[in-house]
Amino acid sequence: PECGSKLSKGAVAEGEAVVWRCPNPDCPAQIHGRIEHWCGRGAMDIEGCGEVLAAQLVKTGLVRDVADLYKLTLAQVSKLERMGEQSARNFLDGVAASKSRDAWRLLFGLGILHVGAGVAKSLGRAFATVDDVFAARVDQLAEVEDVGDVIAQSITRWYAEDRNRKLIERLRQAGLNFRSSLYQPAAALGPFAGKTFVLTGTLPSMTREEATAKIEALGGKVTNSVSKKTDFVLAGADAGSKLDKAQKLGLKVLDQAEFLKMLSSGA
Template sequence: PECGSPVTRTGLSGEDVVWRCSNSQCPAKIRGALEHWCHRGAMDIEGGGEALIRQLVEAGLVKDVAGLYSLTLEQLTNLERMGEKSAQNFLDAVEASKSRELWRIIHGLGILHVGSGVAKALARQFPSLDAIAKASIDDLKAIDEVGDVIAQSVQQWFQLPQSRELIDRLRKAGLKFESDTYRAQTAGGFTGKTFVLTGTLPTLKREEATAKIEALGGKVSSSVSKKTDYVVAGEDAGSKLEKARKLGVPVLDEKEFLALCEKAG
């Protein structure tokens, strides 16, 4: 590692083993955690790129993701090549991230083996981050996307004192720990329905279509099977469309999909 500390082994065996730096204050480790948190696929904080993160860490201004929420305009404008407008834009982006969906927070925390798909599944299954933190291994494994390795990884992360401290600081910063998709799951018209998206839709981005489905309690899968309820197909749809037709899965275009969303809502 960059800091010269020993590495430790995490994971159970085989492909699940990951070697990580044992120093919680390793600059490279801190930068990686911050960049992951700010990434578009996690908390989507515009301006939180590699260059700014490096400066924040080197200046000792931020030591973990919660530290982003206590930055001041003066601290940022003292950094190299950081004007007042850029600094304010970044602070505004950080402030806006406080209302991000729960799955983004879960994904942003960087828990081993927990990508966006698992994070979304956890947010559908549990009403809040606190509920996930208290969940048993069996509770976690009740989710289709979660097996032994992921369940143990999630439970172990929430049991760490530094994890609990981080969550407390994020809570005090004003982040929203309740799950919108859990509430939608209990009352949404797509509850229990699985969708697959393929091809390019005329007006909707894939993220927008996914958000509509999940807001109504549905689930988006990456592959077509007999359990798939609908395939939403756009231009240049490939093998997924062919498989849907072979299996007799209903195929919707964008107009039909939007009509179904309106009916389900």
């Protein structure tokens, strides 16, 4: 590892493959990776923070964890190599905008082992806030769709560390949004609750991200692969093999017009 620590060997959970890891959370390479992941498009989507800038922020000591991003000043950032004042302003505007991102993005951005974007969204549907996720018992987390015992244990192990609890508190103090817009309380499930969609092809006037957001806002779930468990396949131009498989399985295939009609009718 970059920090010179001795690699440790061990399984993440019982029955899993043994892997080698750097045990030092303060390893510059680990910090760099966490910052880049946090800023990524799939997580907090902070424009302008790629590999090069993340490396500079860590190397100069300006950033030791993701909460430090929210303390950066224009004077500090504009002094970095290849970062003029306008580029620095754009980056800091992106940092400020990330404070309002949905809770699932924050959960994904934390880089908790096994918590990918899909799991983070499932947690966002099951819990109203980030605090509710970390307050939940292992058995409560394990009951959430796509979570299970291994991921539930990973979440509770992460939050059991004092440094991580302090990080969450610093993010709260920095003004980040902890509420989930995906949350679907049992008494107010959306019309797509329990329904699984697969998107394929190019829609005429809607991106996949926009269609996904509409489905999830109404309680539905979007997956990447077609199976017997799929309820609807939303197909656009050049749909390809997913559409072929859906037709072979006799699944309900929607075009954009039919999908919009479902949205307007509330089901």
